[in-house]
Structures are given as structure tokens and as C-alpha cells.
Amino acid sequence: MLQFQLLATDPTSHARRGRLTLNHGVVETPIFMPVGTYGTVKGVTPRSLREMGAQIILGNTFHLWMRPGLDVIRAFGGLHGFERWERPILTDSGGFQVWSLGAMRKITEEGVRFASPVNGDKLFLSPEVSMQIQTVLNSDIVMQLDECTPYWQGDKASGHVTTEAEARASMELSLRWARRSKAEFERLGNPNALFGIVQGGMFEHLREASLEALVAMDFHGYAIGGVSVGEPKEEMRRIMAHTPHRLPAHKPRYLMGVGTPEDLVEGVACGVDMFDCVMPTRNARNGHLFTRYGDVKIRNARYKDDPLPIDPDCTCYACAGDAGVSWNDGGREGFSRAYLHHLDRCGEMLGPMLATIHNLHYYLNLMREVRAALEAGTFAAFRQRFAAERSRGV
């Protein structure tokens, strides 16, 4: 099931405040979804995720299909039971990962043939197979199989940017796969929700053609794919400004694989309801921490003896300890930048663990603030203050 209520809209932009009801619970939008590739959001427990207010997380169909495999997940009644996460889960279609295999895969009308990167087995992914796998996973939101149109054909060194003809052919294949995905999803009696994915590369008219055809098929929600695929930031922003608000207002809109905190706030202004990105978790493991006043590179020697927590305004466990009172509100239970710098230098696991808690908390809290501003009708002011504060510097 999927119900989507629009609770408020912003008069100064396309931003909206919504509520998504899925089989495993309610998701308040706009929302950021932490990425849990292999059935775990890297470096955090499900308990931490709940505590920081994660409402929905991602799983990667391709990776879970390879390891642990469907037999194991089926025995646990799906991904929720296996990974012990009782709130909603969205799974991708597996298409992006198969596409990333490069020379190891062959795409035809029927689907994608590829060799398993785990054991070399010859495997086949089609819209039907993707729907079958995602039905076993029992994710609350299922994504159609699409062909992710790349920005560069071959690698970047080729200098060959995808042409209009290439983007059109790819988008049209994705539409045919969308139809097959929907038919198989229905044939399987999957009780969850299915999203179509708008493709079309960097071409607005192709995006519009894709969108119209998908809307005519009537999905539960719509995603914008084929961004964050190697294109310059301005190109991503151009598509982000173009496509989301053209999607049906009464259905949720998901911008795939985006992005920085700035991208998220601007994405909301463009009418996006849902985001996912590995940035908060991956950057945490590299000592790159997000704060209200800009980013902290914890490896920098300037933090060697800094007694402040990562973000003096933050109430996460890393910044505010068990009490959850921020430094600026007088709390002194958080871990210092000096300590995190030390943990990083010593290669201690607690470093990425605390950094991941903080970065995810930052992203989830940013979305909480966005929702509050939309409810209060102050999103325009919020958007301005956010940009000013972020560029102030730590």
C-alpha cells in the first residue's frame, strides 16, 4: 500500500510537506533515506537509526541478491526480519549496480546478462526478475528496473557525452521496462508500492516525454533517475529544477542519489519529497563531517586539541552524549573534536561509528527543520538562513 497526503505547500517554491503511509509505517516528507546497501547502514545499529529519527532506509537489490542471496532472506520473511528494521524500506531495482559492472554485462531488450562479481555465475536481470527479487525482499517501496542513462558514454576519459539520440533510446528502453515491471509487480500480487523512474539524460524534452509516459501508466510514486551519474553539478541542478514539480502533485517524488545538504534544501524547493545518498555515511568514514556552519575535516591538525564537539548545536550522541543536550545549550557530555581527531589518527572503529551517527543525524535533522519550516510557512526564510549559515564556516 501507499497513501500520500499533502499537508502543506510553500507559496515561494515548489516545496511541499507530506505524509507517506506504507506497509511498515508512516514517513513524514520531505525525508532523507540512509543507504543500507547490504542490509546494514554502514557503521550504525538499527537502534541508533531509530534514535536519530530515521523513518525509512534503503536496501540494494543487486547486492542483497548476491549476498546473502534470496533463500536466506526468504527464510526471514524478507529484509525487515533479516536486518531487524521494522520501519519502511525502499529497494532499488538492481539496475544501477548491474550497469556499473561495465564490460562484465550485456544489455538487451530482454534484460541484462552479467557474471556474478561474487562467484562468476552467469546471471540475468530483467524487469520481471527485479520484481521477483524485490517481492522476496518485501520492501515497502519497489523501484522499476530502468537503464540508468550515464552522462559519459564509456568512461569520462572518452570525452563522449551521451547524445540526444543515445539518451532517447535509453529512456525509451526504460519506459518499456517500466511497463513490464508494473505488469510483473501486479502479477506477483506484491502488496507494496511501485515507483516509476523518469530518465532522459540532460535533455528536458526527453525528461518530459519519459514523465508523461510514466504518469500515464499510473505508478504509486515517481523517481528522477539518471542524476548523480558523473555530470557537472550545474547539469544536475538544471534537471532537478526542471522535472520534479512537473510530476503529479498527489504522488511522492524521489530524487535518486542526491546529494549534499545544499542539494537537499534546493531539491525540496524544486518539489522533491525523498532523497537518498551515501554521502553522510561514506564521508563520515573519511572524516568529513557536516555541520550547520560548514564542514569539518576532522583529520586537519587544527582539531588536535579542540574541546568542542563536531557541531556545538547538534544533539546527536557523538556531539551531546546520552543526555542529548547540545554544547551551546550547556551540555558537556559529547565527544570532542580532539578525541575524534585522535580516533581517526589511530584507525579506531569508534571514529567512523561516531562520525556516522553525527552525519546521519545532521541529514535527518536538516529534513526535520525543513518540515518544521514548511509547516510554519517559513520555508523561504529557512532556505536563506540555511545557505548563509552553511557558508559561514566552522
Place this chain on the structure above:
Amino acid sequence: MLQFQLLATDPTSHARRGRLTLNHGVVETPIFMPVGTYGTVKGVTPRSLREMGAQIILGNTFHLWMRPGLDVIRAFGGLHGFERWERPILTDSGGFQVWSLGAMRKITEEGVRFASPVNGDKLFLSPEVSMQIQTVLNSDIVMQLDECTPYWQGDKASGHVTTEAEARASMELSLRWARRSKAEFERLGNPNALFGIVQGGMFEHLREASLEALVAMDFHGYAIGGVSVGEPKEEMRRIMAHTPHRLPAHKPRYLMGVGTPEDLVEGVACGVDMFDCVMPTRNARNGHLFTRYGDVKIRNARYKDDPLPIDPDCTCYACAGDAGVSWNDGGREGFSRAYLHHLDRCGEMLGPMLATIHNLHYYLNLMREVRAALEAGTFAAFRQRFAAERSRGV
């Protein structure tokens, strides 16, 4: 300060139930102390440690001296503030790590000259320097600087087991360093507790000579060092059976670097009050998990689809989730062996995180059960049941 109360003794062995009061709190003994080398017990948050009932943790003076260095820790008022652990801490003297540098260090009567493994700086560790560093760390229990007598002179391949003459010379040096440690500890006005360390290699008469001389110096507590240094298990057990109960009954006794769950229970029977070992944390990271009925090697393919938690009797977060109800008591919120097997196979951080929580919980809970048995006067039965259950197999 240090106060030690004897609450109960076991008529069938040398086991005792005690209570240690230190500057940062009370420690119920017998106790296992998790090892926090660099100011962090690898893979767990201080919050997890508190929740699993850790009463006192270790820090390694040598490692903390190298990184982050004393200036940083001094700025935080000591190790407690730096690592955000408000309960008692014991620090070692740094001697064992310097000794482990092998060819890179030179031991004289005065102390040990060595090159910093971090930046090559020429450094000097003496009883006085060790006391000065541990005073900055402000650990609740300070260890004297000793020379850790090895079992093998040179490496094991040399075939040269430490002779009586070598063990005697080493033990006598440690005694002279004990005297200098105590004098410096007192000169510094360190408000915490100082332990002397019994050496003497595998020779009972040397152990007795060491013990008598240390007791005459009147330390707050006594440790048995020079075990777990490469000797066969029977040799360790022989010294463990010989030395602890000869120490003063009204002072705490600490067996350094020991050991397996079986070693701990037998150590308690020999009169030991305190243990530390990297085994639960290190083994966790290698997929080696301790349970009531023997050990689980989670990498074994037999666990691939096993729905049980690591230990169906365990109430830790890994085995019983947030509810803390064990599988055998009907709880179903824990993580399965299949999931942990999968995490290990994928190299996901959550694997060692959950395994570390479980293994430390197992060790701490084992000591809780030991204390309860001593209070109830049922230690002999406990000891027997423990051995039978552990050898049953998972």
C-alpha cells in the same frame, strides 16, 4: 583512594567476593576489565559499555603517551574527560609495550631508552616517568613500572626459555623499580591507587620472593604480571594456582592479561579479583564468539541461514535487541547468526560492532554470575556447571 572490602569467601577454594572503592566509583569484584588501548574499547561506545555493566576499563599508558600525547589529555583534565568515561580506569605502566619493541629499546637500571614508533623521537621511560604520565592520565589505579619477564628469551624460535638466573635478575630489577615507582607516586601526591606487580617468571620461589618484598613496601593492591607472555597454558595455570592466594587477603589482586572464560573462573577459584584481556574484543573482530555452551566461529558456513542469535541465553543488544529478552525467554528482537555471518562475509562494520557487544557482555555477565554464586555460597556448583556447559558445544 582505594578501599577494599571482602564481602564473602568461598570455603571450597580461594575465591572471594569483594568491593573496591576508587576515586571514580565502586567496582564489584571479581571483575573483568575491558581493554581500551588508545582511550577507546575497540568497537563499542562508552554508552554500550555502561549498559553491559562495565565497571572499570583499562587504558595503555604507552599508547596514550604516543597518541594523542600528554598535552592533549592534560587539557581534558585526564583520560576520563578525554574519552568520556566517568567510571574507574586502570592504566598499565607502559613497560609491557616498551618491552615489546624488541630491538628498538634498551633496558638499563635507570629505565628504558627507545625510539617512538610514531615519529622516531628518542624517548625514555623510567619508574618516575611512568608515574608522571599516569598522574596526568589520572587513572584510578596506577601500575608500577616493571620489567615483564618473558617466557622465551628472544623469540620462540630461539628455543631459549628464561632461566632461573635471568628470571631472578629481572624480578629484582622490577622490585627496585617498584620502590622508585612508589616514591615518585607519593612525591607527586597522586590521589589514586598504586599497584605493585609480582614477577619471577615460572619459578615459584622467585614469585614468593617478589611477593614478600612488594608486600613489605605496602601497595594499595597487587598484580601478578609475567603471565600470558608466550608460556604454555599449564605453566600459566601453575603460576595462577601458586601466587594469588599468597597475597594479602585484604588487598585486591589483579591477574594481568588473562584470559579465556575458563581461565577467569579458575582464576577466581585461585583468589584473583581482577582480570583484563583483549580476547573478547579481538576475537569478536575475528568472528570468534563466546557462549555459555562453547564458542561460535561465525565465519563457518553452518551459520549461513541459522535464525538463532549468537547465544540464545544472552540478553545483550546483539542477541536480544533493545528489549533485552533472550531467545530462550521468548525474545525475538536479536540479530541472527545468519545475519552476523552475512555481515562478516561482506566486511560490514556492524559485524564486529555487534560481536564486540556480545563478547564483552558475555565476559561481564560471566563475572556477574560468579559474584552471585559467591554471594549465594554456591561457587563450587557454579564452577562445575560452568565447565560442563562450556564443553557441551553450541
